[in-house]
Amino acid sequence: MTRRRAALIGAGHTKFGVLPDGPRALLRQAVDGAVASVDRGVERSAIGEAFLGTLGFAGWQLGNASAVLAEEARLPGVPVTRVENACASAGFALRSGVQAIESGARDVVLVVGLEKMNDAPSTRRRYWLGVSGDTEWERMAGLTFAGVYGLMASAYLTEHHADPDALAEVAVKNHENALANPNAHLRKRITREEAKASPLVADPLRLFDCCPVSDGAAALLLAGEEVAKRFTDTPVLIEGTGAGSDALALQDRASLTKLAATRRAADEAFRRSGTERRSVDLLEVHDCFTIAELLALEDLGFAPAGEAAALELSGATRIGGALPVNPDGGLKAKGHPIGATGASQAYEAFRQLRGEAGSRQVKGARRALTHNVGGSGASATVTLFAAV
Amino acid sequence: MPSPIRAGAWASPAGELEGHPVVGPDEDAFTLAVAALEALPTVAASPGVSVRTVGEFEPGVEDDLAAALGLPPSAVRPPVPRVSFGAALSEAAGQEAPSLLVAIDERAIGGAGSAPAGALALGFGGPDGARLRSHRTVPGDPSVMGMGGGSGSPSSSSGVVRLDHGPAVEPGGPPSVGLSGLRAALTGSVGPSVTLVDLAPEGLWIGELDLRPSASWSPASPAGAIFRWESPSAFAGRPARRPPTVSEGAYVPxxxxxxxxxxxxxxAAERCPRCGARTFPKRGACSTCGNAEGLTDELLPxxxxxxxxxxxxxxxxxxxxxxxxxxxxxxxxxxxxxxxxxxxxxxxxxxxxxxxxxxxxxxxxxxxxxxxxxxxxxxxxxxxxxxxxxxxx
Incomplete structure (x- = not known):
């Protein structure tokens, strides 16, 4: 493979949660954190281009949000592009950054994901929570994403006669992992019984099956493979990215229990990177609802159809298991500031593959996969990272 | 939990309502009218059919009724303000082509009254339609005759049905049309032929209505249908008739x-002549192969x-x-x-x-x-x- 590859040289992450900080402060914190994390330092003047993933939740700066990032990152004159693919905004912003470097257009690129969700009243929040679903038909039947994933969960459990305890187990595991993540929104150990007794939201999904509504931002600094060594001895190589799309509405998809966009994205990422699934040491998957983690394991090719539930219940997906999934707590417990999530997942890959993940470190991790989904599966991107 | 209502075609051979329990907080004049009209599929599918309305419909309902029934917009006449049931019935029955009359009684909507409410449709013309054998109007002021008002209780003795009138739904609006009296006729308690007496503003309207004129009549093609509220409590807490002008939520223009x-x-879906796939909702192009030519409309079951x-x-x-x-x-x-x-x-x-x-x-x-x-x-x-x-x- 002769193409130029991109590498992560730095990554920053704000706390996730209900935060007092506004969007500008969150952008600043994440970017400053990423710049400060570069081992030998980076001049901001070296950054040639930036990409911002954000939905603009509750109507924040729906147009031209890029200019706000240029201001807060102190990048005067640098081109910034805002990327919006709902919950996969930052995953696709990262992909754009990788492409800018792979193409040779830029040597150093900044990628930021941001969402500020808790400064709007609850009615306005519920108005915005479903805006990335199919407005004309799904939403007009009374669905937000909890409802759409509830439909997928009901179809999955019925089709595969799957043990519904697997949903609770995903929540328990991800809460456990978040305890070791100081940035996580929900840092509270829960039991399977508590998860199963929590209030119904969109059955079979309960409150503990759902990610929280979080504020937060994450920032990534990318450099061309050959220039990365100027900034750090331990860059994290981006071996390949893949992406896919599907119908916006669940009713228009071929399957209710498989995300075609994820499958296509994973196949492309593995093909481009030349690696195989068995060489991956940890997964950061898009678990906006617990059922989504089960679907992701199958769609990404790590479990046969219908067997992700048993895999979760076996303990294999815990830190220390054969295939740790969401060691940072996932969207479920770390939190899900919509536009920030894709960058947050890459931040975790950066920390894990450099052995900097503290008590949630996956021992000997050399290769990580991140998986970011827009809406209920209308878009998805997969990225493969490797330690050098 | 709102009380159930029963809805269905009235005209089974035994004369009972073919009941179907439903709760109705999501029902209104428009949905009831559509349900009543859809129970008359034979008349509704007749070439040249026209539709008339009586009662408190929103302006512009004729266009929505046509869309809901799959009729050309011109087939549904705009609501005539203050039209009486008798006058509208005479007009509908006097058409050469088959016609439909749909009447709505919304007095209970918005908690305005305790009378039952619902919609009723009558079909005229063709082999199965009802027939108005004769009608006449006795001029005079019904209130002077001492017969006006909103008792809500019909008299149906001896095959004579008085159409009860209720108070106006909105202050200053026309009196509402009561349907419970006609329902008594339609459900068979007074036989297939009925004398209707309507206290119209223009006087006393009296009509002789034959509900089963044809020997070929069958329950599959009834001449009339009725949808009635079992209990006005189904309306408890309903929003006002007119929705708020500002909506909070996702926007479908x-x-x-x-x-x-x-x-x-x-x-309504589209069938692609090239690949045979269906596209729903209709989007003007096949969602499978992209072909945009020769798509045919197909109603899904x-x-x-x-x-x-x-x-x-x-x-x-x-x-x-x-x-x-x-x-x-x-x-x-x-x-x-x-x-x-x-x-x-x-x-x-x-x-x-x-x-x-x-x-x-x-x-x-x-x-x-x-x-x-x-x-x-x-x-x-x-x-x-x-x-x-x-x-x-």
Whole structure:
């Protein structure tokens, strides 16, 4: 493979949660954190281009949000592009950054994901929570994403006669992992019984099956493979990215229990990177609802159809298991500031593959996969990272 | 939980209502009128059919009724303000081509009264339609005659039915048309022929109506249908008739919504002549192969659809534009059902408690009121338990 590859040289992450900080402060914190994390330092003047993933939740700066990032990152004159693919905004912003470097257009690129969700009243929040679903038909039947994933969960459990305890187990595991993540929104150990007794939201999904509504931002600094060594001895190589799309509405998809966009994205990422699934040491998957983690394991090719539930219940997906999934707590417990999530997942890959993940470190991790989904599966991107 | 109402075609041979329990907080003049008219499929499908309305309809209802029934817009006459039932019935029965009359009684809507409310449709012309043998108007002021007012109780002795009139729905508006009297006739308690007496503003209207004029009459093609509220408590807590002009929630522009009425209200799909695939909703091009030429309209079945996924949306998980519905009626179920090969539909469930429908069940789709948006009510097909049982879709 002769193409130029991109590498992560730095990554920053704000706390996730209900935060007092506004969007500008969150952008600043994440970017400053990423710049400060570069081992030998980076001049901001070296950054040639930036990409911002954000939905603009509750109507924040729906147009031209890029200019706000240029201001807060102190990048005067640098081109910034805002990327919006709902919950996969930052995953696709990262992909754009990788492409800018792979193409040779830029040597150093900044990628930021941001969402500020808790400064709007609850009615306005519920108005915005479903805006990335199919407005004309799904939403007009009374669905937000909890409802759409509830439909997928009901179809999955019925089709595969799957043990519904697997949903609770995903929540328990991800809460456990978040305890070791100081940035996580929900840092509270829960039991399977508590998860199963929590209030119904969109059955079979309960409150503990759902990610929280979080504020937060994450920032990534990318450099061309050959220039990365100027900034750090331990860059994290981006071996390949893949992406896919599907119908916006669940009713228009071929399957209710498989995300075609994820499958296509994973196949492309593995093909481009030349690696195989068995060489991956940890997964950061898009678990906006617990059922989504089960679907992701199958769609990404790590479990046969219908067997992700048993895999979760076996303990294999815990830190220390054969295939740790969401060691940072996932969207479920770390939190899900919509536009920030894709960058947050890459931040975790950066920390894990450099052995900097503290008590949630996956021992000997050399290769990580991140998986970011827009809406209920209308878009998805997969990225493969490797330690050098 | 609102009380159930019973709805169905009146004209079974035994004269009973073929009952179907439904709850009705999502019913209004428009949905009741559509349901009543759809119970007269033979007349509604006649070439050149025209439709007239009596009662408190929103302006512009004629266009929506035409869209819901798949008729050309000109087939439905605009509502005539203050028209009496007798005058409208004479007009409908006097047409050469088949015609339909739909009357709505909305007195109970908005908690304005205790009388039952509902819609009634009569079909005229063709072999199965009703026939108005004669009618006359005795001039005079009904209130002077001492027969006006809103007792709400019909007299139906000796085959004479007095159409009861109620108070105006809105202050200063026309009196509402009472249907309970005519219902008594239609349900057979006074026989197939009936004398109707209407206290119209222009005087006393008296008509002789023959409800089963034809020997070929069959329950499959009834001349009349009635949809009646079992209890006005079904309306408890209903929002005002006119929706708020500002809507809080996701936006489907009025023009887009109206352009999609055939798909939203009648399950109109497109069939591709090149690859044979169906596209639903209609989008003007085949969603499978992209062909945009020669697409033919096809109505997907609205009965016996198989349920493939369900969820109950609990309080707080609804889109904000459904807040009012949740406040009034609580949580609701939403499902995905297979309408045809390669076509699924997403429907909210009506009439039964949330969770009552499961994967594998069969449902029918009925037109119901949904949510206010941009100052008007939006309507959609909703799922109710199938009356056809396990019919392959």
């Amino acid at each position: 009025r023009a887009t919504y109206r352009a999609e009425r055939a798909s939203r209200w009648r399950f 609205r009965t016996g659809l198989a349920v493939e996924a369900t969820t109950v949306v609990h309080r707080g998980a609804q889109p904000s534009e459904f807040d009012r519905q949740v406040e009034v009626s609580g949580e609701y179920e939403v499902l995905l059902a297979r309408a045809a090969e390669g076509v699924r539909v997403t429907l909210q469930v009506a009439d039964v408690p949330p969770g009552a429908i499961s994967i594998g069940d069969r449902i029918d789709a009925r037109l119901r009121r949904l949510i206010p948006m941009e100052g008007e009510w939006r309507y959609a097909l909703k799922a109710v338990p199938s009356r056809d049982g396990a019919v392959p879709a």
